[in-house]
Amino acid sequence: MSTDTETRGTLGRLxxxxxxxxxxxxxxxxxxxxxxxxxxxxxxxxxxxxxxGALASSQLGTEIADRAPPGWLxxxxxxxxxxxxxxxxxxxxxxxxxxxxLALKFGTITVGTSTTVGVGLGIIAAYYGDVTDNVIMRxxxxxxxxxxxxxxxxxxxxxxxxxxxxxxxxALVLVYTPRFARVVRGAALKVLEDEYxxxxxxxxxxxxxxxxxxxxxxxxxxxxVQSTLNFGLAIIxxxxxxxxxxxxxxxxxxxxxxxxxxxxxxxxxxEWWLSFFPGLFLAITVLGFNLxxxxxxxxxxxxxxxxxx
Numbered sequence: 001m002s003t004d005t006e007t008r009g010t011l012g013r014l015x016x017x018x019x020x021x022x023x024x025x026x027x028x029x030x031x032x033x034x035x036x037x038x039x040x041x042x043x044x045x046x047x048x049x050x051x052x053g054a055l056a057s058s059q060l061g062t063e064i065a066d067r068a069p070p071g072w073l074x075x076x077x078x079x080x081x082x083x084x085x086x087x088x089x090x091x092x093x094x095x096x097x098x099x100x101x102l103a104l105k106f107g108t109i110t111v112g113t114s115t116t117v118g119v120g121l122g123i124i125a126a127y128y129g130d131v132t133d134n135v136i137m138r139x140x141x142x143x144x145x146x147x148x149x150x151x152x153x154x155x156x157x158x159x160x161x162x163x164x165x166x167x168x169x170x171a172l173v174l175v176y177t178p179r180f181a182r183v184v185r186g187a188a189l190k191v192l193e194d195e196y197x198x199x200x201x202x203x204x205x206x207x208x209x210x211x212x213x214x215x216x217x218x219x220x221x222x223x224x225v226q227s228t229l230n231f232g233l234a235i236i237x238x239x240x241x242x243x244x245x246x247x248x249x250x251x252x253x254x255x256x257x258x259x260x261x262x263x264x265x266x267x268x269x270x271e272w273w274l275s276f277f278p279g280l281f282l283a284i285t286v287l288g289f290n291l292x293x294x295x296x297x298x299x300x301x302x303x304x305x306x307x308x309x
Contacts, residue, residue, distance in 0.1 A: 022299035029295020035288030039281075043104045046097035055098055056251035059089035067271050084273040086258070087265040088251075095253035096277050102254050103235045103285060106165050110234045114173045115227050118180025123211055123219070125181065126188035137185065140178035148175050152237060156246045165254065168238050168247040175237075176230055183226050187219040221300040228296055232289030239282055255282045 023029050060066060064081075066089040071082050083092035125136040143151065152171045159167035191197065192215070200210055241247035242256030250257075255278040262275025 020299075023295055026295040026298060028291045029299070032288045032291025032293075032295060035284060036292060039100050039285050039288065040104060042097055043101040046094070047101045050094050050098050052098065052253070055090065055095050055253050057090075058251070059085070062089065064089040064091075067266070067274070069271075070273055083277045086261060086274055092258070092273060092277055095258060096255070096281050098253040099255040099258065099278060099281060100285070102165065102248070102252070103238065103282070106169050106238055107231055107234045110169050110172045110176065110238070111227055111231050113169075114176035114230070115180055115223065117173070118177040119184045119216070119219075119223055121177070122181040122184030123188050123215055126185045126192060127207070127211060127215065133185075136181065140181045143174065143178045144182070149237065149240060151175050152241060153244070153246060156241060161249075164249040164252065165238065165242070165247050168241040171241070172234060172237055176234070179230065180223070180226060183222050184219050187222050188215050191215050191218045225293060225297045225300060228289060229293035232286040232293070235282065235289070236286055255279070 064085060066085055066087055068081060068085045068089075070084040081091045081093060083096060086092055086095075121136050121140070125133040146154075152168070152175050155171035155174055156167050159170060161167075163170075197210065197214060200214055205213075238247060239254070239256030239259065242252075242254045243260040245260070248254035248257040258278035259275050259282070262271075262278065266272065266274035
């Protein structure tokens with residue numbers, strides 16, 4: 001009985017939340033959330049249903065034709081692949097679906113790690129100030145001084161090629177961390193101006209308690225928005241690094257690598273399906289995160305929305 005009461009109380013608080021009310025009345029944000037949930041369902045389905053080894057293996061020499069057009073375009077009944085096949089006779093439909101799993105998996109790791117490290121550095125810099133602040137933020141400024149993709153390319157070259165997408169993740173974590181650190185530091189400095197923080201310290205609260213229980217919760221709004229917007233950017237950058245040959249290993253059903261091979265093998269021959277479908281999946285996924293991020297920004301900061309309107 002008590003569990004049911006607590007559940008109903010939690011649901012009631014969620015329904016009464018101004019943030020959720022504003023977010024769910026934003027049609028574009030709802031569209032973005034729907035896209036993200038759909039892609040997550042596709043990713044889980046592909047992960048459970050398909051075998052990565054089989055998707056990465058070449059099918060040349062089998063009864064499957066290479067570079068076959070989509071099944072609904074082919075004149076022969078044998079063309080059953082919905083999105084056609086690539087230059088290695090692999091099913092583009094299955095590979096595009098599995099690419100959603102890789103994009104969301106490595107995108108989550110990239111954004112989650114950079115958020116954790118950046119938030120920690122930003123809060124520590126704001127709270128302790130002086131030398132600590134200067135050391136942390138000047139280091140972040142050095143990283144921010146380089147163009148993001150150029151810095152990622154320089155960093156990814158350090159790691160062994162055998163790491164595949166993991167080396168792209170490591171490079172992008174270093175690229176994204178300064179963004180979170182700077183945003184969170186600014187938000188934490190505003191929180192530190194409130195009198196309740198001084199009162200908490202005067203009552204004998206330890207530094208970790210002040211940071212975790214009082215400063216961090218009051219900086220969640222910019223953290224959430226930045227994380228959502230950076231998620232779409234992370235997926236694009238992971239695809240870009242794979243497209244340039246610095247991410248996924250050969251044969252991997254990564255959207256970026258599929259785009260690269262599609263452009264290489266089909267750009268001048270009219271075989272548009274080699275790159276169209278992975279590019280479409282990539283564009284729709286990034287659009288979903290951008291729409292949701294914009295909606296969350298408007299819901300969490302109405303003043304920014306009013307200024308834009």
